[in-house]
Amino acid sequence: MNNYKKIIFKVMPILGLIFCFIYLNRAAINVVYSDYLRITINYLPDVGNPEKFFVQDIFTRIPITFLVRIINVNLFKFSTMFDMTLGIISLVLSAFVIAKYMLNKQMGILELLSVIIVIFSLNKWEMLTNGTGWVHFLAFAGFYHHYFLIDKVLTDRELVYNKTRKYDERLILLAPTILTLLIAGQYCAVYSVTLFITYMWLIYIKRDNKYICRKYVKYFIAALIPFIIYFISNALVTEATITANVDERPIITAFIAEPLYFMKFLAASFSGVIIGNDTAIKYFIEPAGSFKSTYIIGFVIIFMYIAAIILNIKRKIYEKTLFPIMLIVAGIGNHLIVLMSRWRFGSIEYALSSRYSLQFQIGIIGIMLTLFIVRKEYKDKIIEYKNAKAKSSYCKYMIKVICIMFTMVFIIGGNIFTSVVEWKIAPYRKENFRNLAELALRYEEASDEELRAFQYPPERVRKALKILEENKLNVFR
Secondary structure, eight states: OOHHHHHHHHHHHHHHHHHHHHHHHHHOOSOOOTHHHHHHHHHOSOTTOHHHHSOTTGGGGOTHHHHHHHHHHHHHSSOHHHHHHHHHHHHHHHHHHHHHHHHHTTOOHHHHHHHHHHHTOGGGHHHHHSGGGHHHHHHHHHHHHHHHHHHHHHTOOOOOOOHHHHHHHHHHHHHHHHIIIIIIGGGHHHHHHHHHHHHHHHHHHTTTOHHHHHHHHHHHHHHHHHHHHHHHHHHTOOSOOOOOSOOOSOHHHHHHHOHHHHHHHHHHHHHHHHHOHHHHIIIIIHHHTSSHHHHHHHHHHHHHHHHHHHHHHHTTGGGTOSHHHHHHHHHHHHHHHHHHHHGGGOOGGGGGOGGGHHHHHHHHHHHHHHHHHHHHHHHHHHHHHHHTTOHHHHHHHHHHHHHHHHHHHHHHHHHHHHHHHHHHHHHHHHHHHHHHHHHHHTTTTOOHHHHGGGSSOHHHHHHHHHHHHHTTOGGGO
């Protein structure tokens, strides 16, 4: 493995970092709105007050954000740009983990470039420009790293037990507690279930080796305990959530009554990671007057998931590496959890929302890694059959490689197209943020209709902005 390739694999995530910073400069400014207003009312100005931290549902409030909020308020005057910067850095950490995995598996530079395009796609514009989402980027970086460590340790065929391996095994045990209770918040559900499925599968296939099984059971328990603690904390939630115009029916009742709606919602959510919300509305929904195009794209992605799972099982890729299939399982779980939590708002557009792209892309990356591994095997077969002059077998594997290439073009092309569309929209978003900043400075005289631009109830907007004004924070500094 030459040094040139190692350097390229380290440089590409950094290029993604630079790209995101340029985008933020083009699309956002330092102004509070939406979730920031809720945070202002609940935690400011005395961000260091222990009574606001030590509450019965502490783990649902993501403890790490308390520390970062203290730093932000005291050093940066409650800057949204500070949070956005943390989000980008966390996204880069995810890219470094995946680049490290791909380097270890001897994948090519162009293959890494393909994944980097997906990771830094601007289909996540809403998460990038709303700084409160920085901790979710950090959570996913942690998920990727934990899955990577599991793959590294549990698929290692060498018997050498060195200090590095011992450290990795301890981190596998500790990671669920750190991520589930301190960083992940509600995202811990799919993360934990992915771990449960992985460990149960490993226990099953290694059931004849009691020593190995005991180790997997230990890992399982290490993931289960923090998940139970979080579940209990979630049951004790005291912070009110403002919701309106939602379907109050149980999900089973609603599904029986309207199964087609749920199928459409799910299909649209799968398409969202390829084309993005604004791209879908501008180029697919409005011209056609329906969501049909997004449904078709969604079902294509669902087929890709099914094909990737079959390939992992049929070719026993999981025996060589667990990382791709874990990402695929997590991706499916994220689609299902968004469906279960957002169907009740009664709009298909919720499935296409940019805020879920970070959750959905984990599965797409798993599909891409699976196809890269299979493509390498197919290429070896093509060379073998070509030399043996086995024409029919040679053609069969050539067709398979071509199908993989078309799949990559579909995924990468969709993400590039979405990024280009969002790049063009970015100046208009910045102008909107400037208007919000100007409106915030005259909030006392603004009408309720004007204050709704902050995506929060007008009376609470006034309350939050008054706190910021009195303490000279954010736009009032």
